[in-house]
Amino acid sequence: xxxxxxxxxxxxxxxxxxxxxxxxxxxxxxxxxxxxxxxxxxxxxxxxxxxxxxxxxxxxxxxxxxxxxxxxxxxxxxxxxxxxxxxxxxxxxxxxxxxxxxxxxxxxxxxxxxxxxxxxxxxxxxxxxxxxxxxxxxxxxxxxxxx
Amino acid sequence: xxxxxxxxxxxxxxxxxxxxxxxxxxxxxxxxxxxxxxxxxxxxxxxxxxxxxxxxxxxxxxxxxxxxxxxxxxxxxxxxxxxxxxxxxxxxxxxxxxxxxxxxxxxxxxxxxxxxxxxxxxxxxxxxxxxxxxxxxxxxxxxxxxxxxxxxxxxxxxxxxxxxxxxxxxxxxxxxxxxxxxxxxxxxxxxxxxxxxxxxxxxxxxxxxxxxxxxxxxxxxxxx
Numbered sequence: 001x002x003x004x005x006x007x008x009x010x011x012x013x014x015x016x017x018x019x020x021x022x023x024x025x026x027x028x029x030x031x032x033x034x035x036x037x038x039x040x041x042x043x044x045x046x047x048x049x050x051x052x053x054x055x056x057x058x059x060x061x062x063x064x065x066x067x068x069x070x071x072x073x074x075x076x077x078x079x080x081x082x083x084x085x086x087x088x089x090x091x092x093x094x095x096x097x098x099x100x101x102x103x104x105x106x107x108x109x110x111x112x113x114x115x116x117x118x119x120x121x122x123x124x125x126x127x128x129x130x131x132x133x134x135x136x137x138x139x140x141x142x143x144x145x146x147x
Numbered sequence: 148x149x150x151x152x153x154x155x156x157x158x159x160x161x162x163x164x165x166x167x168x169x170x171x172x173x174x175x176x177x178x179x180x181x182x183x184x185x186x187x188x189x190x191x192x193x194x195x196x197x198x199x200x201x202x203x204x205x206x207x208x209x210x211x212x213x214x215x216x217x218x219x220x221x222x223x224x225x226x227x228x229x230x231x232x233x234x235x236x237x238x239x240x241x242x243x244x245x246x247x248x249x250x251x252x253x254x255x256x257x258x259x260x261x262x263x264x265x266x267x268x269x270x271x272x273x274x275x276x277x278x279x280x281x282x283x284x285x286x287x288x289x290x291x292x293x294x295x296x297x298x299x300x301x302x303x304x305x306x307x308x309x310x311x312x313x314x315x316x317x318x319x320x321x322x323x324x325x326x327x328x329x330x331x332x333x334x335x336x337x338x339x340x341x342x343x344x345x346x347x348x349x350x351x352x353x354x355x356x357x358x359x360x361x362x363x364x365x366x367x368x369x370x371x
Contacts, residue, residue, distance in 0.1 A: 032205060032206055032207070032209045032213075032214055032215055033209070033214035033215055033216040033217075034208060034209075034214065034230050034244060035243045035244045035336075035339065036243070036244065036335060036336040037214075037216060039216055050218050050221060053211075053216060053217060055227075055230075056336050057230055057233070057244050057246075058228060058230075058233065060248065060259060060298075060336075061233060061257050061259060062259055062260065063259050063260050063263070064259045064260065064261050064270065064297070064298045064299070065298045065299050065303065065332075065336075066261060066270070066298065066299050066300040066303065067260060067261070067262065067263050069299070069303050070299070070300040070302055070303050071262075071263060072263070076303075076331045076332065096263060097263060102263065102264065108223065109223075110221050110222065110223035110224075111223045111226065111227065113221075114211070114217050114218055114221050114223055114224045114227065115216055115217060115218060116215075116216060116217070116218045117218065119216060123335050124216060125243075125339070126326075126334055126335045126339075127324055127330070127333075127334030127335070127339050127340045127341075128324065128325060128326055128330075128334065131324065
C-alpha cells in the first residue's frame, strides 16, 4: 500500500514538472520579431507555401530606402505590392536583386518563405500594431482555440 | 521505492520547472494546476495584471529562430542572419531596432547603396529644415530634409504624401499613429512613435511668452 502511494507521488510530481515546462514554454512563445519585419501572406498560404518574411533591417544596411521604394516601385504598404513569384522571376520587385547577380537567387525558396504558416500579412512591431490587438493573433482565433 | 528515489524524483521535477522558468523568462501566476485542468497561464485575469497595456519587449533583437514569426520547422530559418550579429558596433537607441540608423549612416558605419548596382553613386541631399508650429503645448516640430534625403528620393514623399507647399499639409498625431503622413514610415520602419521619441520631431521649444490657447468652451464659459 505504502509502495503504491509513493509511486503515485513520484508520478504526480514528475507530471507536474512536465506540465509546468510545457505551460511556461507556451507563455514564452510571444512574437518578438525585429522591428519592421514584414510578413507577406497575400498568396503564400493558398499556394501551400510558408508566408514570406521580409527583414527591413537587413536590407537597409545594404540599400537606402530609395532603391526599392523609388526605383523598384515598392509601395509603402505591407501586402500592397501584390508580389507573385511570376513577377519576381521576371525581374520585378524582389527579383530585381534576387536573381543570382546582386543577391542570391529564387531557388532558395525557404530563405524568404520562412514564416509560420497561417500568419497574416502584417508589419511587425508597428505603432499601430502595439496600439490595437496584434494582427497575427485575431480574437476569433483565440476564441476558437479555447473551444 | 525507497526514500532516495523519491527525493531524486522531486529534484528532477524541480529541475524541469526551473528550466521552464528560464525558457519563459517570465513567470505569470503559474499556480500548480492539477493534471485534469489545462494550464492557461496567459489568459487568466489578463485584464487585471499590473500595467497590462505596457507591453515591454522582451529579448529585443532575437535571432530569427526565436522571434515568433519564423517557422522553426523550416531549416533555412537557421541560415538567416541574427540581427545582433549585424548590429555590432552600430550606435544604439532604446527603441525600434535599437540601432540609430541615421547616426550609423552619418558616421559611415554602414554604407547602403543609393543605386541598386552602382555602389559609388551618391544621394541627392537637400539640407532644408521645415519648422511646423504646433497648436498644443508640446515643442514645435522641425522637419530636417537632410536626414530624410540621405535615405529617400523626393518622389517618395512628394506629392503623394506631402504636398510640397507651405500650409498645404494638415498633420496630426492621430493620423500619424494610424499610418498616414509621417506615419507611413515612422511607427513602421523608421523610428517608432513612443514617449522616448516625441522630442526627436518636437524639438523646437516654444517662445518664452507662449501660452496654451484657451479652448472655445472655456472662453464662452470662463472657469472661476
